[in-house]
Amino acid sequence: MKINRYEGYDLDLLIQEAKKELGEDIKILSYEVETQKSILPFKKRKKYILFVEVPTAEDGFMEILSKEEKSHELDRFLEQIEKMIDKKIDSLKRSESSLLPVPPHSGTNTHINEDLSEFTGDSVELINLLIKKDVEPAAAKMIVKEACGLDIDTNKFDLSTTFFKEALIKGIKKYIKFTGPLKIQKGGLKVFAFVGPTGVGKTTNLFKIASELVIKQNLKVAVISIDTFKVGAIQQARAYANILNIPFFAVTDSKNLKKTLSNMSDIDVVLIDTVGRSHYDYWRLGEMKEILGGGSDLMEILLVISCNYKNSEAMEIVNRYRTFFPISSIFFTKIDETYKPGILVNLPLKSEIPVSFISTGQRVPEDIRVLNSERIADYLLGE
Structure with missing residues (x-):
């Protein structure tokens, strides 16, 4: 990513300068403010430093849209999208009659394809439960693994605790930091x-x-x-x-x-x-x-x-x-x-x-x- 730097005493003028140079759809990353002494005593003025991302020359979808000579590429791209949408709609129509209503929040149709081959027993059930609760699979495996031991029969990881909550607490304590209550003493702001x-x-x-x-x-x-x-x-x-x-x-x-x-x-x-x-x-x-x-x-x-x-x-x-x-x-x-x-x-x-x-x-x-x-x-x- 390339970044342009603009300096001046009027932030709006700097933004206009950037738009004139890079186009209307500029991406402002940040700006800094410096206080400088003026010629007049006791008077200060602000100097602004503006940082703007410069668009790259990579040919993306938006660039294809902006180039007339590549309009045929856009047409082919849109045709492919239309075919994919039509195919998906037909598939949904065919399967619609076989679908039964699912109670809200039941998660009965949730299918987890995560590789859990290194786990067995209750650990697999707990990981799947966490994923259904929107815990990312890698995080779920990290937390559960902390409460696992090696099962001798399968040579895989299984829970070494009796209860799921106990296992979760052990893993959470390992990987997440807690501040606890606000630490405040009287007399110290x-x-x-x-x-x-x-x-x-x-x-x-x-x-x-x-x-x-x-x-x-x-x-x-x-x-x-x-x-x-x-x-x-x-x-x-x-x-x-x-x-x-x-x-x-x-x-x-x-x-x-x-x-x-x-x-x-x-x-x-x-x-x-x-x-x-x-x-x-x-x-x-x-x-x-x-x-x-x-x-x-x-x-x-x-x-x-x-x-x-x-x-x-x-x-x-x-x-x-x-x-x-x-x-x-x-x-x-x-x-x-x-x-x-x-x-x-x-x-x-x-x-x-x-x-x-x-x-x-x-x-x-x-x-x-x-x-x-x-x-x-x-x-x-x-x-």
Whole structure:
């Protein structure tokens, strides 16, 4: 991948320059902001550095579309697609009459073709169960193998534990890291920022944490919101803060965030609520990174992920967010909205990021739990 770099003092002009050079459909990777001294005393100006991906010269489907001389290739390609679709429709029509309705979530027609030749007995049953719960096959085999011994008769791996849950706990403990409850001492300011895509429940779950800290741990808590974009976001957060009788602030830039934090010497914990941003919106993520840059160097950042995301999309979110923020843990939400919670294993195992909490519903403050190996095992087994 080739990347072009543009520098200047007007970000919009830089984007226009990139579009003029590379075309309208440019892909902005990120941008940086440098503060430079101006000729005038006490006045500073911002210099922007824009990074844009340069399209490669490889001939893909979109390039065929753009080249008139290759239109005959496109015609042949579309003909092949039409034939494949027609063939698939005919196949479905022939088999439709023989299909019986399947109860929701039963999974009776799930056919697993994964190679489990090195396993036998209960280990095979447990691996198949995990795969049906959307645990990736490689991850399922890794976890189960940790609780296996070698069967003498077959020379294959089988469970060395009596119960499935016991086997899962052993494997999960081996491969997944847990933060446990938030570690906070009175008199020492701790700052936690909640980041993540739109609609994952950052604000609601932030105040579940705040309620726990105020009511059960008797800590002095303050909330700062930088979500000034979503309609009603500030009002919702302020209402929660008023119920808990804790300080609430809204800031829009890094300077005000730094100033606000510097005036909190009597506070034990500060929770920062952020605006939901698409993981594909590098520009907005860069803005949010700049604002959070005014926070404490000891700030911990929790990435909030919904359990009803597909595994591939969830991993994409993690990878893109971690290029902007030092993620300290993953906070899972909406476990009550999925019956295939394989993401609880796949994401921390592949990303190697510890997991912290899980939201079990909408109620504040009841529906939240600290994640551990036992709870993940329960969710995977449907308990």
